[in-house]
Amino acid sequence: xxxxxxxxxxxxxxxxxxxxxxxxxxxxxxxxxxxxxxxxxxxxxxxxxxxxxxxxxxxxxxxxxxxxxxxxxxxxxxxxxxxxxxxxxxxxxxxxxxxxxxxxxxxxxxxxxxxxxxxxxxxxxxxxxxxxxxxxxxxxxxxxxxxxxxxxxxxxxxxxxxxxxxxxxxxxxxxxxxxxxxxxxxxxxxxxxxxxxxxxxxxxxxxxxxxxxxxxxxxxxxxxxxxxxxxxxxxxxxxxxxxxxxxxxxxxxxxxxxxxxxxxxxxxxxxxxxxxxxxxxxxxxxxxxxxxxxxxxxxxxxxxxxxxxxxxxxxx
Numbered sequence: 001x002x003x004x005x006x007x008x009x010x011x012x013x014x015x016x017x018x019x020x021x022x023x024x025x026x027x028x029x030x031x032x033x034x035x036x037x038x039x040x041x042x043x044x045x046x047x048x049x050x051x052x053x054x055x056x057x058x059x060x061x062x063x064x065x066x067x068x069x070x071x072x073x074x075x076x077x078x079x080x081x082x083x084x085x086x087x088x089x090x091x092x093x094x095x096x097x098x099x100x101x102x103x104x105x106x107x108x109x110x111x112x113x114x115x116x117x118x119x120x121x122x123x124x125x126x127x128x129x130x131x132x133x134x135x136x137x138x139x140x141x142x143x144x145x146x147x148x149x150x151x152x153x154x155x156x157x158x159x160x161x162x163x164x165x166x167x168x169x170x171x172x173x174x175x176x177x178x179x180x181x182x183x184x185x186x187x188x189x190x191x192x193x194x195x196x197x198x199x200x201x202x203x204x205x206x207x208x209x210x211x212x213x214x215x216x217x218x219x220x221x222x223x224x225x226x227x228x229x230x231x232x233x234x235x236x237x238x239x240x241x242x243x244x245x246x247x248x249x250x251x252x253x254x255x256x257x258x259x260x261x262x263x264x265x266x267x268x269x270x271x272x273x274x275x276x277x278x279x280x281x282x283x284x285x286x287x288x289x290x291x292x293x294x295x296x297x298x299x300x301x302x303x304x305x306x307x308x309x310x311x312x313x314x315x316x
Contacts, residue, residue, distance in 0.1 A: 040064075042177045045076060052104040054116040056082065063174075065166040068146070068159075072137040074171065075102060076179065077116055079123055079130040089182040090132045091314060092175065093213070094167060096147065096192030096199060098135030100299055111299040118307050128314040134175055136167070138196075147195035149202050149231075152224040164203050168210050184212070186242060189313050191215030193302050198223055201272075205232055205240035212242040213313045217305075218252060218297055221268035229268065233275045244287050245312050246273055247305070249295025266291065288312050 045058030056078040062071040075098055079090065095115070099106040102116045115133060122128040139146060148157035167190075176183055190211040192200040197219030204214030221229055232240075248269035255264045273289040281287035290308065295301035 040174065042174060044178060045074075048075065048103070050103055050105055052112060052114075053102060055080070055120050057102055057116060060174075063171065065170050067162055067166045067170060070139060070142065072098075072139055074098065074137065075135040076175070077102065077119065077133040077135070078179070079132065080120065081130065082132075082180070086180075088130075089180055089187075091129055091187035091189070092132045092134060092179075092181045093189040093191055093215075093310075093313070094134045094136060094172070094211075096136060096138065096190075096196030097143075098137040101133075101135040108299055111303070113299060113303045113306055115306055115310075119310060122307060122310055126316065128310050129316060131310075131314050132175075132179055132181060134171070136171065144195060147192075147199040148223055149199075150224050150227050155223075157223075160199055160202055163199070164207065167203070168207060172210070185209055186212045189213030189215060191217065191309070191313075193217035193219075194297065195220045195223070198228060201244075201246075202228055204244065205235075208240045208242070214241045214244045215309050215313055216244060216246045217302055217309065218248055218265075219246070219269070219272070221272055222264065226268060226271075229272050229275060232272075232279070238280050239286075242286065243313060244276065244281065245290070245309050246276070246287065247290040247292060247309075249292045249297065249301050251294055252297040265297075 045060045048057040048059045058076045058078065060074040060076070063074045064071050082090070095101050100108050101113050104110050104112040107113075115135075119128070119131065119133065123130055144155060145157045145159040146163040147160060149160040151158035175181060182188070185208060188211055190200045190203050191214070192198075194217075197216045198221065200214055201216045201219055204211045204216075246269060248265055250263075250266065252265045253263055256262065257264055258267070260267070269289070269291075273287070276287050277283065290305075292301065292305055295304070
């Protein structure tokens with residue numbers, strides 16, 4: 001099936017648990033462990049407030065990674081009714097470039113994705129499951145290196161394996177111990193755009209036992225001479241994550257190096273989609289490829305279609 005032209009588009013350390021009983025709500029529960037070099041306190045983050053913040057969002061400031069030897073803020077969105085059922089477990093979506101996801105005050109160019117508003121609406125309308133979302137801040141100058149699997153001759157980079165280890169071996173265990181998460185791969189997603197989309201696809205493909213759902217938005221598939229397209233095509237493994245959303249805007253870049261009248265960004269995304277179909281992914285059920293008419297490579301364009309992505313990955 002051709003996509004072209006379609007627009008349908010562990011911690012092994014022993015953990016010591018403490019319960020602080022102040023007669024308050026569940027966030028007073030604390031677990032203390034020793035992941036790696038330093039002790040980590042497993043405690044729900046402080047609430048985040050702001051004009052563009054919607055719903056219950058918590059912040060973990062300067063979350064440390066021993067693997068990467070750096071710190072970053074992490075935001076956690078909790079769905080409506082989270083505190084009402086202590087036994088309920090929630091699907092989780094990890095999102096790259098976390099400063100752009102919920103808060104326009106921290107977003108690139110002052111434009112956020114509005115994922116908190118979108119999720120609140122879709123949950124209340126009964127269109128998606130109640131989900132937790134974890135927005136992982138990028139590290140600015142280190143973003144390119146952390147989001148790319150191999151060095152590019154012109155841009156360097158290539159530290160994605162270590163970043164993936166940070167997410168799976170440090171951040172995810174913390175989230176799972178601190179919040180009421182389902183740890184099933186079918187309930188766990190990774191999503192990002194641009195280089196964040198490239199890294200999401202790479203992590204989903206190589207870690208399907210962790211991330212069964214993958215949101216690949218405007219991915220930078222050009223990286224290192226289309227390395228990821230070739231790697232997945234040549235991989236003897238038939239499939240990676242159980243469900244993939246892959247998209248591209250039609251106005252993301254005017255570049256057309258092969259002079260075929262189609263932007264290179266669309267050539268690349270269509271090629272990636274065809275590789276996945278040839279791997280055996282079932283159209284719509286396991287893979288949804290979408291081209292957004294007129295969309296550019298921008299936070300605003302991603303804001304405009306995030307509802308489609310959440311509905312595909314977490315729809316009821």
